Amino acid sequence: MRITRIDLYQVPYHLSQRDYAWSGGHSVSGFLSSILKITTDEGLTGFSEVCPLGSGYMEAFAAGLPGGIAELGPQLVGQDPTRIRAINALMDNRLGGHNYVKSSVDIACWDILGKATGQPIATLLGGRNEDFHLYRAISQGTPEQMAEDVLAYRGEGYRRFQLKVGSNPDDDIARIQAALSVVQPGDVVIADANTGWLPHQALRVVHALRDRDYYVEQPCATLAECLAVRARALQPMVLDEVITGAAALIQAYDQRAMDVVNIKISRVGGLTKAKQVRDLCETLGIAMTLEDSWGGDITTAAIAHFAGSTRPDLLFSSTDFNSYNDTSLAHDAPRRQNGRLRVPSAPGLGITVDEAKLGQAVVSVA
Numbered sequence: 001m002r003i004t005r006i007d008l009y010q011v012p013y014h015l016s017q018r019d020y021a022w023s024g025g026h027s028v029s030g031f032l033s034s035i036l037k038i039t040t041d042e043g044l045t046g047f048s049e050v051c052p053l054g055s056g057y058m059e060a061f062a063a064g065l066p067g068g069i070a071e072l073g074p075q076l077v078g079q080d081p082t083r084i085r086a087i088n089a090l091m092d093n094r095l096g097g098h099n100y101v102k103s104s105v106d107i108a109c110w111d112i113l114g115k116a117t118g119q120p121i122a123t124l125l126g127g128r129n130e131d132f133h134l135y136r137a138i139s140q141g142t143p144e145q146m147a148e149d150v151l152a153y154r155g156e157g158y159r160r161f162q163l164k165v166g167s168n169p170d171d172d173i174a175r176i177q178a179a180l181s182v183v184q185p186g187d188v189v190i191a192d193a194n195t196g197w198l199p200h201q202a203l204r205v206v207h208a209l210r211d212r213d214y215y216v217e218q219p220c221a222t223l224a225e226c227l228a229v230r231a232r233a234l235q236p237m238v239l240d241e242v243i244t245g246a247a248a249l250i251q252a253y254d255q256r257a258m259d260v261v262n263i264k265i266s267r268v269g270g271l272t273k274a275k276q277v278r279d280l281c282e283t284l285g286i287a288m289t290l291e292d293s294w295g296g297d298i299t300t301a302a303i304a305h306f307a308g309s310t311r312p313d314l315l316f317s318s319t320d321f322n323s324y325n326d327t328s329l330a331h332d333a334p335r336r337q338n339g340r341l342r343v344p345s346a347p348g349l350g351i352t353v354d355e356a357k358l359g360q361a362v363v364s365v366a
């Protein structure tokens with residue numbers, strides 16, 4: 001099988017509810033999501049989606065996708081998309097970094113491999129589980145607003161809540177207290193600072209709330225700073241932004257820097273590399289949040305196959321991004337029910353992308 005054509009589309013999404021705000025004064029009301037379609041000489045097509053969280057969150061931005069695909073596309077046409085490791089080796093050889101661009105190609109190749117073999121991607125990634133539980137991200141706001149949001153999403157079935165903190169420590173202490181005051185036994189609260197605290201600020205928060213039951217996620221920007229906080233905090237530590245791949249995971253594990261890691265598919269470069277990091281975590285006994293930076297139906301399907309092929313005892317949580325946006329690109333994409341997401345069972349990503357909604361391609365290579 002050979003790749004004959006690659007098309008990249010960009011579709012604007014708007015958030016269904018209020019703006020999504022997190023540390024550092026970041027706030028977004030919508031996204032430009034990039035949808036890749038790979039066509040083959042055997043009539044099979046593969047889709048993927050990459051949607052950076054604005055341009056200030058990680059080393060990725062929507063306008064980088066067209067340039068990256070224009071650069072890699074001509075070298076990918078003619079290649080066998082089912083030889084995914086060879087595709088990854090070629091991409092790494094021809095383009096340094098830009099993991100999010102490579103992720104779009106890698107996921108679409110997995111979609112084709114699944115269709116070619118008649119198997120859902122989850123089966124190919126290790127075995128398909130029926131479903132898994134989700135967390136809900138709670139946009140940064142006033143303590144009262146965030147507590148209200150937790151209660152509302154609790155009513156929709158979520159039992160895990162990731163609070164966006166990482167600003168003024170006094171405000172953040174009040175935010176965490178407000179959320180903890182409305183959850184029930186068995187619920188899980190994660191205070192995600194998204195690198196927003198300096199160590200002295202993080203220490204104020206964890207000391208003020210030292211006896212409370214919650215997780216701290218990525219308090220500071222660097223591994224060294226997070227380690228300094230961890231040494232003096234009682235709460236379990238989740239690392240996210242610094243987990244950029246297998247090497248970063250090994251370094252963090254070597255320093256016993258975390259109890260849980262957050263693996264984002266496009267940050268590490270696609271499902272192939274995300275699986276490598278995940279499998280390492282399974283071996284090392286590290287629990288995981290498995291997700292991506294943002295996305296819609298296609299990203300949510302990719303997450304479902306990834307999280308839904310992971311050992312349930314090591315899956316800490318995951319995300320249904322398609323419930324945050326107003327745009328659906330696949331009517332049969334998995335949708336949450338009672339805080340859980342079902343893993344598609346049809347071949348590949350197991351969804352039908354509505355191509356009429358994609359508009360004109362912004363890059364086409366044939």
Ligand SMILES: [Mg+2]
Nearest residue numbers: 192217240262
């Ligand atoms: Mg995080």
